[in-house]
Amino acid sequence: MTQTLALKDRDLFWPPADELTEATERIRARLGDWPPTHAPWRICLTAPDEPNGGDLIVLADAQQHGEQVARWLVRGAGVIEAAENKATLHLGGEKYRLEGHLAEDWIAALAAFLDCGFDPHDALVLALAWRDGDETRADDAFPADLARFPRLAGLPAAPAQAFARCPERLGLYPVLPSAEWVERVVGFGVKTVQLRRKSAQPADELKREIARCVAAGRAHDAQVFINDHWRAALEAGAYGVHLGQEDVHTADLSALAAAGVRLGLSTHGFYEILKALHFRPSYIALGAVFPTTTKVMPTAPQGLKRLARYVRLLDGVVPLVAIGGIDLQVLPDVLATGVGCAAVVRAVTEAADPAAAVSALQQGFTQ
Known part of the structure; x- marks a missing residue:
């Protein structure tokens, strides 16, 4: 299992945030060994002057920044709108709408899952499945309880009846x-x-x-x-x-x-x-x-x-x-x-x- 990480020397957050980086390191150390990510995402708590394709900009209300958000997305950046236990990722022409628990350290968890190589929409799912202090409860704190995972919003209605079952092991x-x-x-x-x-x-x-x-x-x-x-x-x-x-x-x-x-x-x-x-x-x-x-x-x-x-x-x-x-x-x-x-x-x-x-x-x- 990963014991030490070199996250402090990386551009994980904008503006730089030592406390978030330390929290990210604590979480990342309990997620197991993963191949190094080939996409070094940067989570922006305020919009940088020149957003690029490696930036994920966190906002409370994307509608208040309508024209700016459109420009950021055109430049390849992503936008995460997060408020009231809801998080919506705008990236690559897609909108990923999630409803669930936003822990106090969800942003640090998001950075940790991004470092594990997960794409932003999957990393955001895992960040919403995270709970404060999970890294202190087990050597392997990777989310494994489906009840904790967020719900996807905006999907077509499912059929009134579930699909017929097939054998458990095909x-x-x-x-x-x-x-x-x-x-x-x-x-x-x-x-x-x-x-x-x-x-x-x-x-x-x-x-x-x-x-x-x-x-x-x-x-x-x-x-x-x-x-x-x-x-x-x-x-x-x-x-x-x-x-x-x-x-x-x-x-x-x-x-x-x-x-x-x-x-x-x-x-x-x-x-x-x-x-x-x-x-x-x-x-x-x-x-x-x-x-x-x-x-x-x-x-x-x-x-x-x-x-x-x-x-x-x-x-x-x-x-x-x-x-x-x-x-x-x-x-x-x-x-x-x-x-x-x-x-x-x-x-x-x-x-x-x-x-x-x-x-x-x-x-x-x-x-």
């Missing part, structure tokens, strides 16, 4: 490019698969593909999820759909929940985890754990340390799926975090012998 979860692959892999005995079509195709052809996948799942007593194409999946009676964060704003989640369709949601950090939990999905995917070439990722790889933190926070709350760059070599390390499911792509589709690859991967879940 095991091996191949993500496959075609109905032919789905039929092949469920034939190997895999019980959870996903169809992810990356290329555009005519609607009728897509419907036929999905219908084949649904039929294969029923024939082999397997759970087939359909990525993105929720309308066609609903029409075909699919077991489940998997959606990205942006899809919750456009998909008819109420219709899916009412039909008993299971819902999996992608996440890439603490803020998106809270957003996913709001919709009460059947499972949450955590990724990308490792670098992946199968799709363009919006964030850097999460790594095993973050995955372990997500599992600790969410274990027993919702089934979890680790995804991104997972193969037979790293599978034991992934499962050691406690996650009950690992999604794989190339480990199956690019294997010289897919049946043997599936068998070896499945054995990894029994060891």
Whole structure:
């Protein structure tokens, strides 16, 4: 665990604040070892003369500084509006609205989580999960009580009923490019698969593909999820759909929940985890754990340390799926975090012998 830190010689706050820096060091020393951050953010308690892309400017009321805030945002700076147990981050054209507890040392906690390498919206979530004195209560004071975490404001209403549950530990979860692959892999005995079509195709052809996948799942007593194409999946009676964060704003989640369709949601950090939990999905995917070439990722790889933190926070709350760059070599390390499911792509589709690859991967879940 980190014992000494070199924060006092860094430009953490504007104006410089020795007491905040000392509090940040105390908190940071109890958060564990993390790779050094590549984005040295500076928290500004008053606006600097020349804000830049590394500044996070804290205000009580952003509306009172309307034109200035607009200029700061154009220059790449972020603005945190914090008052009355609410905090809103304006950054990169996005607005992250949080409601929860603001501890007296929340700014020091924010600086500590930024130093751990968390992006500002995730660091702000963790800062609102912080409580004064947490660093004195345990060697590892990293927030792990979901009840302490803030609520996200401004989200679309969740369906009246929660999504149907799926098994707590889904095991091996191949993500496959075609109905032919789905039929092949469920034939190997895999019980959870996903169809992810990356290329555009005519609607009728897509419907036929999905219908084949649904039929294969029923024939082999397997759970087939359909990525993105929720309308066609609903029409075909699919077991489940998997959606990205942006899809919750456009998909008819109420219709899916009412039909008993299971819902999996992608996440890439603490803020998106809270957003996913709001919709009460059947499972949450955590990724990308490792670098992946199968799709363009919006964030850097999460790594095993973050995955372990997500599992600790969410274990027993919702089934979890680790995804991104997972193969037979790293599978034991992934499962050691406690996650009950690992999604794989190339480990199956690019294997010289897919049946043997599936068998070896499945054995990894029994060891």
